[in-house]
Each structure stands twice: as structure tokens, then as C-alpha cells.
Amino acid sequence: MAEDQYLYAVARIRTKELSLLSASFFEQLLSAPDYESCIRLLKEKGWEGGKADWEEMLSEQRRRTWELMKELLGDVSVFDVFLYANDYSNLKAAVKTCRHRTEPENIYIEQGTVPVGTIRAAVMENRFEDLPEKMREPAREAQRVLLQTGDGQLCDVILDRAALDAVYLAGKNSGNEFLKLYAELTVACADIKTAVRAARMGKGRDFLERSLAPCDSLNVKALADAVLEGEEAVKNCLKSSEYYEGAEALSESLSAFERWCDNLMIRRIRPQLHNAFGLGPLAAYILARESEIKSVRIVLSGKKNHLPEQSIRERVRETYV
Secondary structure (H helix, E strand, O other), X not given: OOHHHHHHHHHHHHHHHOOOOOHHHHHHHHHOOOHHHHHHXXXXXXXXXXXXXXXXXXXXXXXXXXXXXHHHHOOXXXXXXXXXXXXXXXXXXXXXXXXXXOOOOOOOOOOOOOOHHHHHHHHHOOOHHHOOHHHHHHHHHHHHHHHHHOOHHHHHHHHHHHHHHHHHHHHHHOOXXXXXXXXXXXXXXXXXXXXXXXXXXXXXHHXXXXXXXXXXXXXXXXXXXXXXXXXXXXXXXXXXXXXXXXXXXXXXXXXXXXXXXXXXXXXXXXXXXXXXXXXXXXXXXXXXXXXHHHHHHHHHHHHHOOOOHHHHHOOOOOOOO
């Protein structure tokens, strides 16, 4: 689809942006006295379900986003970069289910590039050739590690790294600057979070080489060297990168840094509000929806568990509009 062929799709997205949850609406949610009041406010905004389980409500909102994209574009494979994380999350769930021979409810994510049934069958029946080529070896290795050693953490590391590599490669090969930016920020922020956790747990170089995914905006070797020196060295390493502002957030807490990462993404995509051409505005809308879903989950979880308002407020992400 040529750039000018997105004009209609972008025009439709502009109308949809009007229904995105604003900062003032999140103020209403945060000020609401209880969980039930939050649910009522969300229902007034057209968010259905959630009385017993808010995940049902959030899943419905995510489904609506992808249905809209299919309506506008027909083929949404151009946005596969956003869905690879779901594929590998489903693969992780299938591998662990295979080991424990039990399958809890709601462990799979509906939106992905590979049907959940395909992933489950490939793992359960050792038919890894049914998976996309890039998933076959990570799936095979993760299953072997878990079945032979019972090391769930190493299983997670293998599949998390494979997911990051898939996202990064898809962004690089997309030919679209916005999707490249998304992949770059996703991998870099994931590497930094891994580095901090590894420093706190005293992980060695082998773990870091398996875990940290290369990207252009971060010197992964320098980051790994810093991890071996400790958390303070990781922060100092960040200060010499384009993620230097994240070092201050890390000094507060890891959750503060995760919020900073999500806010950075929103700030970097916000210029798409003024772009009338190309995939950028559509991709930005998808990310804006994911961000508001994450913030709604934070608020509802906090209200359900009777957390102080300030504690919830500190975790809510910036809004796109």
C-alpha cells in the first residue's frame, strides 16, 4: 500500500483517537472511591465487561483494536512486529504446560501471528517444523532445557531473547522508520531491565550473553561489563547513552524505570498525531491503545487491592492524547 493509500485509514484513526482515554479521565479513575466506581466510569466510555474479572474487559479492548486494523488494511502482517512478543509468550506457556502436564485457564494471548493451537500442538507433539522457522530452534531448546534440567528461568531466558531478536529483525526489515524506532526502544529498554535484575542477582557473563539482545542504541558489551561491577555501574553506563534520563528513574525503583520506558515510547510516538500519511499514525494508535490498557489494568488492580491513590498514580503511564 503506497503512502497516499493510507489517507483514508489515517482519517479513520483520527476519529478513533477522540475516544482514547485522556489524562483528565485517568484523574477521574484515580479519584474514584473504589473498584466498582472505576468499572462504571469505564463502561460509560464503552469499555464492556470487567465486573468480575477486568482481564475480560482489557482483552475485549485489545481485540477491538486489531479488528479495526483488519477493517482498515485487510492484511495486518505489516504490524507483526507488535505481536511477536505474544507469540513467544504463548510458546513459553505451551512449553511449561508440557512439562507440568497442566494447563491453567487464560494463559494464552489471543492476538499473535501464530495460532495458539499451532503452538500448543507443535510443543505437545514435538512438531516444531510446524512453527515459523525463527521459532523452531528456540522452542526446541527451551523444551529440552526445561524437561532435562527443570530450569524454568533458563527456559524463560531462551524464549525472551528469541522474542527480542524477532522484534528487532522485523523492525529493521520493515523499511518503516516508525517500526524501526519501536523495535529499537523495545529491545534497548528490555536489555536495561535485564541488566538491572542481573546485577541485583549477581548473574555472570554467560547469563548476560544469553539474555542481552544487540541493538544499535545501546552498547550491550559495555552494559554486560557494568553488570559484573554492580547496579551502580549499570546506572553510570546508562548516563553515557541516549537513555541517560532512565538512570534517574532507576535510582528510584525498577518499576519507576519501567514506567519511564513506557512514557518514552509514548513521547516518541506522539508526533504521529500530526502526520497524515503512512503507517505511522496507525502504528501509534495501536501502541497508544496498549498503553492505556496497561494503565487501566494498573488502576483497577490497585483499586481492587485497596492500594493508596498515590501509590497507583505513580505507576500510571502518560497518555497519548
